Amino acid sequence: MTEHRPHHQIQTDDDDEPTHHHQRQHGHPHFQPKMNPHQRNMHMEKPNMANPRYYAPMNRPKREHYLCLIITLLLLGIIILIIWLAYHPTKPHFTVASAAIFGLNATSPPLLAVTMQFSILIRNPNRRVSIYFDNLNAFASYRDQPITPRVMLPPLYLEKHSTVALSPVIGGSPVPVSPEVSNGLIQDAGYGVVGLKLALLGRLKWKAGDIRSAHYSIYVKCDMLVGLKKGFVGQVPLLGSPICNVDM
Numbered sequence: 001m002t003e004h005r006p007h008h009q010i011q012t013d014d015d016d017e018p019t020h021h022h023q024r025q026h027g028h029p030h031f032q033p034k035m036n037p038h039q040r041n042m043h044m045e046k047p048n049m050a051n052p053r054y055y056a057p058m059n060r061p062k063r064e065h066y067l068c069l070i071i072t073l074l075l076l077g078i079i080i081l082i083i084w085l086a087y088h089p090t091k092p093h094f095t096v097a098s099a100a101i102f103g104l105n106a107t108s109p110p111l112l113a114v115t116m117q118f119s120i121l122i123r124n125p126n127r128r129v130s131i132y133f134d135n136l137n138a139f140a141s142y143r144d145q146p147i148t149p150r151v152m153l154p155p156l157y158l159e160k161h162s163t164v165a166l167s168p169v170i171g172g173s174p175v176p177v178s179p180e181v182s183n184g185l186i187q188d189a190g191y192g193v194v195g196l197k198l199a200l201l202g203r204l205k206w207k208a209g210d211i212r213s214a215h216y217s218i219y220v221k222c223d224m225l226v227g228l229k230k231g232f233v234g235q236v237p238l239l240g241s242p243i244c245n246v247d248m
Contacts, residue, residue: 089129089206092158094244095121096198096222097165100235104189110182111174114147116140118198120166124158129208131158136202140170142195145181149173153202189230193239198222219247
């Protein structure tokens with residue numbers, strides 16, 4: 001004999017149906033762990049790397065600062081370039097206009113006593129910049145060896161686009177030289193043509209308005225051929241145009 005058990009029907013509210021339906025679809029309800037207030041704040045403050053606008057309020061002032069700095073540097077560079085193009089100084093020009101010899105004596109041991117005078121023209125080619133010279137000294141050499149002692153020249157000031165003439169007397173005191181220099185100079189004087197070099201060393205600085213530059217070293221070398229005969233005293237002819245090179 002079969003026993004029939006009553007079927008009990010489970011009554012559910014309509015509000016529970018979505019929950020059971022969700023459980024049937026996913027197998028388990030969605031679980032979110034509880035967080036304390038400190039963890040919740042950390043979770044909310046964590047930056048969203050996928051959203052670049054998160055950092056925009058922090059980067060915008062830096063970008064503006066860098067942009068202003070770059071613009072300022074560009075403007076400053078343009079101003080410096082304009083000033084440099086307008087006031088960029090050109091080296092002074094040196095010219096030997098004449099030469100004279102008042103004595104040429106060689107003794108033993110090889111000592112050479114030469115007294116010479118040169119007329120030198122110094123020209124400032126700059127129209128906006130003047131030039132100061134100081135510690136300027138001059139000497140003469142033969143075959144790259146000095147044959148006169150150095151002579152100090154007075155300080156010079158060249159106005160804009162101006163020329164100054166100097167006529168220093170160089171030498172007089174015996175100078176020790178090599179036998180090759182002593183014999184070669186006497187021999188060339190016998191031929192009537194001597195190759196000499198006039199050298200000037202010193203410092204200069206530029207002046208543009210109220211602005212003065214630092215000191216710059218200057219070295220001037222003027223190579224020349226002079227018509228010199230043994231025993232002659234006085235002005236000697238310059239053979240050709242002496243070439244003066246200015247190194248700074």
